[in-house]
Amino acid sequence: MTTLNELLTLSLEDHTEEIIAEYIWIGGSGSDLRSKARTLPKPVTDPKLLPKWNYDGSSTGQAPGADSEVILYPQAIFRDPFRRGNNILVICDAYTPAGVPIPTNKRAAAAEIFSKKEVSEEVPWYGLEQEYTLLQKDVKWPLGWPVGGYPGPQGPYYCGTGADKAWGRDVVNAHYKACLYAGIQISGINGEVMPGQWEFQVGPATGIAAADQLWAARYILERITEIAGVVLSLDPKPIEGDWNGAGCHTNYSTKSMREEGGYEVIKKAIEKLGLRHKEHIASYGEGNERRLTGKHETADMNTFSWGVANRGASVRVGRDTEKEGKGYFEDRRPSSNMDPYVVCGMIAYTTLLWKPEEAK
Amino acid sequence: MGAGYPAEQRRVSSSCLESRQYLKAEPVVAVARPADELYLKTRPALLSTHSRIDAASVSSSSTKMAAASISVSKAAVTAQLAPSSHVSKASSLKTLPLSAGQASGFGVSGFFSNKNELRSTVSAVKSFTPRQGGVFKIVALAQKAEYIWMDGQEGQKGIRFNEMRSKTKVLQRPIRAGSLDFPQWSFDGSSTGQAEGKFSDCILNPVFTCPDPIRGENHVLVLCEVLNPDSTPHETNTRRKIQDILSPDVLAEETLFGFEQEYTMFNKACKVYGWPEGGFPHPQGPFYCGVGLEAVYGRPLVEAHMDACIKAGLKISGINAEVMPGQWEFQIGPAGPLEVGDHVMLARWLLHRLGEDFGITCTFEPKPMEGDWNGAGAHTNYSTKTMREEGGIKAIHAAIEKLSKKHAEHISQYGLGNERRLTGKHETANINTFKSGVADRGASIRIPLGVSLEGKGYLEDRRPAANVDPYVVSRMLIQTTLKN
Numbered sequence: 080m081t082t083l084n085e086l087l088t089l090s091l092e093d094h095t096e097e098i099i100a101e102y103i104w105i106g107g108s109g110s111d112l113r114s115k116a117r118t119l120p121k122p123v124t125d126p127k128l129l130p131k132w133n134y135d136g137s138s139t140g141q142a143p144g145a146d147s148e149v150i151l152y153p154q155a156i157f158r159d160p161f162r163r164g165n166n167i168l169v170i171c172d173a174y175t176p177a178g179v180p181i182p183t184n185k186r187a188a189a190a191e192i193f194s195k196k197e198v199s200e201e202v203p204w205y206g207l208e209q210e211y212t213l214l215q216k217d218v219k220w221p222l223g224w225p226v227g228g229y230p231g232p233q234g235p236y237y238c239g240t241g242a243d244k245a246w247g248r249d250v251v252n253a254h255y256k257a258c259l260y261a262g263i264q265i266s267g268i269n270g271e272v273m274p275g276q277w278e279f280q281v282g283p284a285t286g287i288a289a290a291d292q293l294w295a296a297r298y299i300l301e302r303i304t305e306i307a308g309v310v311l312s313l314d315p316k317p318i319e320g321d322w323n324g325a326g327c328h329t330n331y332s333t334k335s336m337r338e339e340g341g342y343e344v345i346k347k348a349i350e351k352l353g354l355r356h357k358e359h360i361a362s363y364g365e366g367n368e369r370r371l372t373g374k375h376e377t378a379d380m381n382t383f384s385w386g387v388a389n390r391g392a393s394v395r396v397g398r399d400t401e402k403e404g405k406g407y408f409e410d411r412r413p414s415s416n417m418d419p420y421v422v423c424g425m426i427a428y429t430t431l432l433w434k435p436e437e438a439k
Numbered sequence: 440m441g442a443g444y445p446a447e448q449r450r451v452s453s454s455c456l457e458s459r460q461y462l463k464a465e466p467v468v469a470v471a472r473p474a475d476e477l478y479l480k481t482r483p484a485l486l487s488t489h490s491r492i493d494a495a496s497v498s499s500s501s502t503k504m505a506a507a508s509i510s511v512s513k514a515a516v517t518a519q520l521a522p523s524s525h526v527s528k529a530s531s532l533k534t535l536p537l538s539a540g541q542a543s544g545f546g547v548s549g550f551f552s553n554k555n556e557l558r559s560t561v562s563a564v565k566s567f568t569p570r571q572g573g574v575f576k577i578v579a580l581a582q583k584a585e586y587i588w589m590d591g592q593e594g595q596k597g598i599r600f601n602e603m604r605s606k607t608k609v610l611q612r613p614i615r616a617g618s619l620d621f622p623q624w625s626f627d628g629s630s631t632g633q634a635e636g637k638f639s640d641c642i643l644n645p646v647f648t649c650p651d652p653i654r655g656e657n658h659v660l661v662l663c664e665v666l667n668p669d670s671t672p673h674e675t676n677t678r679r680k681i682q683d684i685l686s687p688d689v690l691a692e693e694t695l696f697g698f699e700q701e702y703t704m705f706n707k708a709c710k711v712y713g714w715p716e717g718g719f720p721h722p723q724g725p726f727y728c729g730v731g732l733e734a735v736y737g738r739p740l741v742e743a744h745m746d747a748c749i750k751a752g753l754k755i756s757g758i759n760a761e762v763m764p765g766q767w768e769f770q771i772g773p774a775g776p777l778e779v780g781d782h783v784m785l786a787r788w789l790l791h792r793l794g795e796d797f798g799i800t801c802t803f804e805p806k807p808m809e810g811d812w813n814g815a816g817a818h819t820n821y822s823t824k825t826m827r828e829e830g831g832i833k834a835i836h837a838a839i840e841k842l843s844k845k846h847a848e849h850i851s852q853y854g855l856g857n858e859r860r861l862t863g864k865h866e867t868a869n870i871n872t873f874k875s876g877v878a879d880r881g882a883s884i885r886i887p888l889g890v891s892l893e894g895k896g897y898l899e900d901r902r903p904a905a906n907v908d909p910y911v912v913s914r915m916l917i918q919t920t921l922k923n
Contacts, residue, residue: 227720228718228720228721229718232810320722
């Protein structure tokens with residue numbers, strides 16, 4: 080008798096040229112991922128060659144029922160680690176039938192920023208450190224935590240091993256390999272300070288590609304937690320009290336910062352970020368105020384500060400960068416549920432396009 | 440269980456149950472737990488129409504033992520026919536749904552799997568067939584005297600074991616509770632670490648007696664001091680040492696003590712009672728004097744213990760839930776130097792004894808949980824006649840001054856493991872520091888605010904650990920403040 084597993088692992092490419100394309104987009108909350116699949120006649124590697132599609136926006140809070148079609152524009156292709164073969168995942172953004180980006184489509188504005196000459200010639204690189212928490216399915220309490228109670232205080236869990244310290248490693252490792260398979264530039268993983276919390280890093284990738292890849296990685300992660308029977312939480316402060324929050328520190332550099340004398344460029348860029356702290360913070364993720372308290376390796380939400388190797392600052396510069404006089408810096412303010420299109424676009428805008436004199 | 444009890448669970452005094460058994464011709468059938476053998480536990484004094492917890496012990500006793508335990512005192516036998524309502528209800532008595540109990544007896548949380556079952560009567564009946572037409576052998580009137588003593592090793596046997604020992608003497612001619620006419624007895628000191636095997640008959644000398652609140656009727660608790668086989672006071676006999684210093688001038692000062700006994704509840708798995716399995720509860724804050732399912736762990740035992748102390752006539756002056764969940768406190772006093780020790784020891788015995796039925800071990804370990812969790816102390820309030828009179832604050836300050844000079848000596852006797860508790864955090868003063876202050880809970884000696892305002896009253900020595908010997912505390916406070 081055929082098992083489900085045999086059907087799931089059927090190899091299509093031996094028998095047909097058809098492939099399955101999973102179209103993925105961001106839903107009405109700005110952080111929920113949606114997807115549906117379609118058959119394409121032949122393998123495709125260039126997103127520009129993929130057909131546009133549409134979905135029912137009234138079921139995702141993105142369109143009224145009377146005029147519910149939202150158009151999907153394919154933007155990035157990744158290999159599908161779940162279906163494998165020639166099947167693909169497609170990151171899309173959403174437009175009205177008239178071709179206008181819908182309000183929750185933050186990619187369009189970011190794409191515009193990255194297409195500007197001043198930005199594209201500086202080749203901005205992003206390294207995104209995505210922290211996340213795994214929760215038990217029905218009680219929504221962190222994985223490994225006793226229900227109705229708490230584990231021992233933080234200390235032993237950061238990069239820890241052992242059944243009493245590391246909870247959920249299989250999900251993390253499966254995700255790592257799946258992302259590498261998919262073609263995402265995932266650069267590492269580690270266990271975080273709060274037990275049940277983990278981190279993976281995407282990058283360094285150029286411009287908007289970093290954001291596309293982070294969304295694809297989030298999608299793959301949520302599909303894997305679905306299989307594992309746990310819940311993915313991108314909440315910036317899942318547990319109140321003496322427990323770390325979850326962020327998405329964004330490492331950033333431009334061509335000038337990576338060349339000789341780049342440290343001065345870095346300092347100027349950080350200065351500009353400091354002048355626009357309020358605007359950035361407002362767009363760096365929902366609920367971030369619960370996380371940015373000044374404790375638990377964060378800087379207070381209302382204060383902009385920076386320092387070398389300072390994890391209590393808004394922006395941290397690595398010791399290597401300071402020593403070599405060039406490199407990159409880390410914006411530690413974004414929360415785990417931030418939208419990378421928004422954050423990456425804003426950092427590029429503020430450091431490369433924004434002129435403080437014009438603002439005054 | 441939960442809010443409201445099933446109608447079948449009657450809060451019936453067990454003496455009524457006993458009488459019912461004698462009156463019924465048919466066997467009484469166990470309903471809910473055919474696999475276990477439960478026998479009726481007689482605890483009439485603890486029960487009233489507003490029932491207290493009455494726990495059944497699970498045991499694999501034989502019919503004979505069960506029948507023997509149903510041997511009743513005269514009062515029960517001659518109990519008049521219970522009101523018919525009792526009889527009919529009793530006959531429909533069910534055992535409690537102790538399915539959570541199974542092999543371990545009462546489950547992880549000890550008594551019920553829901554730790555906050557409010558009050559429940561466990562009336563368990565065992566199935567048996569009546570002998571020869573239902574005539575039972577009746578034990579003649581006899582008094583049970585529980586002889587209680589200490590083996591002097593509090594804190595030396597690990598976190599779970601206490602220093603209390605006891606055995607029961609059946610007296611054919613009852614003696615009034617309160618009198619000291621109870622005969623001396625002896626025990627095998629080599630089995631309690633108090634004597635060598637070759638000369639092991641230690642003597643139990645009654646020093647204080649009171650009614651037995653658990654067995655009720657006219658049964659008694661007999662607190663004893665331990666003497667060597669040659670009748671000299673045993674080296675663990677700290678009570679006798681107080682008598683040496685009670686000279687007329689000390690007696691004239693009418694010293695009074697209030698002993699605040701804190702303790703921590705542990706379950707059978709040696710984890711703090713009520714704590715979530717494999718983890719910790721919410722950080723401290725909401726538990727001190729808390730109310731509510733989420734804030735209170737173990738109230739039924741605390742209530743039963745308080746009732747038992749009251750019924751025994753002990754000078755228990757209050758209870759409260761402590762800062763750490765699963766930790767509680769009861770206070771004994773105000774009482775004289777010997778009295779406070781006697782009452783504290785019996786209260787401790789009752790706490791351990793009732794814990795057996797609730798599946799809870801109470802420990803006086805001063806720091807049962809490392810980390811950001813409070814320890815357990817035995818703050819001792821102390822006053823002399825002079826301190827209580829007008830201008831007594833001067834005597835209080837003078838006493839504190841004397842205590843400050845003997846800090847190390849007191850600390851050395853104030854309980855094993857106290858150094859883990861007196862850290863300077865969690866409302867303690869550092870063990871190496873002597874500090875006093877008004878309303879200062881970070882001090883070694885605290886002067887209550889009211890005392891400071893009125894200029895007279897008492898002082899609170901916050902240094903003793905929960906496992907301190909109360910006779911030692913009272914003796915040392917008198918010695919340092921009145922005899923130097």
